[in-house]
Amino acid sequence: MIRNIILIGAGNLASQLGYTLSKKGFNIRQVYSYTLANAELLADKVNAYATDNLNEIQKDADLYIISVKDGALLQVINQLPIVKGIVVHTAGSVNIDALLKFENNGILYPFQTFSKDRDVEFDSIPILIESDKPEIEDKLTKFAKCFSKTVSSCNSNQRKNIHLAAVFACNFSNHMYAIAEELLSKNNISFDVIKPLIIETALKTESLSPAKAQTGPAIRGDKAIMDSHLEMLSDDHELHALYKNLSNRIIKMGNQPNE
Amino acid sequence: MIRNIILIGAGNLASQLGYTLSKKGFNIRQVYSYTLANAELLADKVNAYATDNLNEIQKDADLYIISVKDGALLQVINQLPIVKGIVVHTAGSVNIDALLKFENNGILYPFQTFSKDRDVEFDSIPILIESDKPEIEDKLTKFAKCFSKTVSSCNSNQRKNIHLAAVFACNFSNHMYAIAEELLSKNNISFDVIKPLIIETALKTESLSPAKAQTGPAIRGDKAIMDSHLEMLSDDHELHALYKNLSNRIIKMGNQPNE
Numbered sequence: 421m422i423r424n425i426i427l428i429g430a431g432n433l434a435s436q437l438g439y440t441l442s443k444k445g446f447n448i449r450q451v452y453s454y455t456l457a458n459a460e461l462l463a464d465k466v467n468a469y470a471t472d473n474l475n476e477i478q479k480d481a482d483l484y485i486i487s488v489k490d491g492a493l494l495q496v497i498n499q500l501p502i503v504k505g506i507v508v509h510t511a512g513s514v515n516i517d518a519l520l521k522f523e524n525n526g527i528l529y530p531f532q533t534f535s536k537d538r539d540v541e542f543d544s545i546p547i548l549i550e551s552d553k554p555e556i557e558d559k560l561t562k563f564a565k566c567f568s569k570t571v572s573s574c575n576s577n578q579r580k581n582i583h584l585a586a587v588f589a590c591n592f593s594n595h596m597y598a599i600a601e602e603l604l605s606k607n608n609i610s611f612d613v614i615k616p617l618i619i620e621t622a623l624k625t626e627s628l629s630p631a632k633a634q635t636g637p638a639i640r641g642d643k644a645i646m647d648s649h650l651e652m653l654s655d656d657h658e659l660h661a662l663y664k665n666l667s668n669r670i671i672k673m674g675n676q677p678n679e
Numbered sequence: 680m681i682r683n684i685i686l687i688g689a690g691n692l693a694s695q696l697g698y699t700l701s702k703k704g705f706n707i708r709q710v711y712s713y714t715l716a717n718a719e720l721l722a723d724k725v726n727a728y729a730t731d732n733l734n735e736i737q738k739d740a741d742l743y744i745i746s747v748k749d750g751a752l753l754q755v756i757n758q759l760p761i762v763k764g765i766v767v768h769t770a771g772s773v774n775i776d777a778l779l780k781f782e783n784n785g786i787l788y789p790f791q792t793f794s795k796d797r798d799v800e801f802d803s804i805p806i807l808i809e810s811d812k813p814e815i816e817d818k819l820t821k822f823a824k825c826f827s828k829t830v831s832s833c834n835s836n837q838r839k840n841i842h843l844a845a846v847f848a849c850n851f852s853n854h855m856y857a858i859a860e861e862l863l864s865k866n867n868i869s870f871d872v873i874k875p876l877i878i879e880t881a882l883k884t885e886s887l888s889p890a891k892a893q894t895g896p897a898i899r900g901d902k903a904i905m906d907s908h909l910e911m912l913s914d915d916h917e918l919h920a921l922y923k924n925l926s927n928r929i930i931k932m933g934n935q936p937n938e
Contacts (some may be wrong), residue, residue, distance in 0.1 A: 482742065490901075529873070532875060532876055532920050533860040533880060533883075538883065538886070539878070544875050545832060546872045546911060548872070559896075570871070572869075577866070578866055578868055580907070580911065581865075581866040581911070582863065582866075582872065584862055584908050584911055584912075585859035585860075585862040586859070586861045586873060586876055586895075587908060588856075589859035589873050589877050590857045590876050590880045591893070591894060591895030591898075592925045593852040593855045593877070593927050594880055594889050594892060594893055594895075595889075595893065595925055595932070596852045597847075597852070597884055597889035598932060600844035600848035600889075601844075601888065601890060603844040605843050607834065607836070607837050607841075608837075609837055609841060609844075610831075611884075611888070613841065614841070615884050615885060616700045616791055616803050616804055617790060617792060617845055617849050618849065618881050620791060621848075621852055622799070622878045622880065622881030622882075623878060623881075624792075625870075625877050625878070629860065629870070630859075630860050631857045631860060632854050634854065634857065635853070636845075636846055636849065636850030637846065637850075638850065638854075639850075644926065649846060651841070653843075658928070662924065662928075663847075665924075673854070
């Protein structure tokens, strides 16, 4: 049973995780941060001790959650003393091998985008678990189910593909919003006007497969509208090419035989 | 004052608009549809008369809302008898000139994506108003404010640009979701895992400009991750090129001086 937890990191994810675990009744013993003030800020809120020295980390906790910036992760792992409890990191893109120095290791990857000033409900965040040892995977799964409704196991290869899918679904979608923002701003139109549409398009994925929810001139085969849009973009060769490319992809996808 | 309304069309948008107007106390007199059964279905719910004959349309209503498929719009306009009330259509991509035969004409464009089986709240849907006559624009604006919190005027050129922006923000974003769906499915991962991320990415636009909310390997300049993603896509030349193109666009956008 996981009961006593030490948080290595006091950033956005570590903080939100800390609040949630503390509320759920877990005992957060220590919070480490490279910057003591940050450790203290979080430690205060979760009733834990703060430290900026990895050598002061207690060796008998059940779980050590390393949640620091990707760039600092390997160094923190390197400096963290050997412990018997389970050591996990929360990074999407760092292989589990990075934790080999710890006998009991794993990954606990909350698959969500975290921003300052936006609270998230862990309840609805998928947690992806990985461990080479079935008993550790089992323990981590039971633990994660205490604060998330969606806990699943995935191997490193799946996690890599999930991350790649997220670049399209999240990062590239956001870039599409940014292009829209620019087009509107050039015509003195407030971005506000398009927000409900953006949100409804995303909410549709809850009940409809995106392949089937596709709307717009390309899937309708409305060549007149596509041509008029391409003409509007004729001053921006790159955007013109992108519009054409994505429209062609949608047309092609629409022509694929449905199951 | 707009009080008596006739609905020309009984599809998805006409129906949802009809329910809303009826609830708000407007008097829906008639519902026309090419298919009488469809007209009856909607007329029943909004306490109106149904017809499938445009010559039976009463000539003394305050407002005629034509909300039919783009492909049928010009024919319906052609067949609709001359009336004194205001005649509007609800299409995003059809010019206001199409309504020139009516003395009092305009556009009332609810800027949202409507799907079967998904109820929408008109309250939060931006309504875009257009008319060549200021007094008609004023009447339509007052009318639309009865059921939407966001009513704005825009000319035909702005409406064209809003439509183009929507192709990026809505249609192309959805295509990004579809690519993610395909990548996940190839690796036996349920699309469910990525839904919370998609929705959070869209919800972020409520409080953050997309240009500033951009996350992911490209904006971080994380070449190692981008290279590993490109390698994973090496079997699909088109998707490989798209990943590279969008990443380069994001990198370039990130390098633009901020205000």
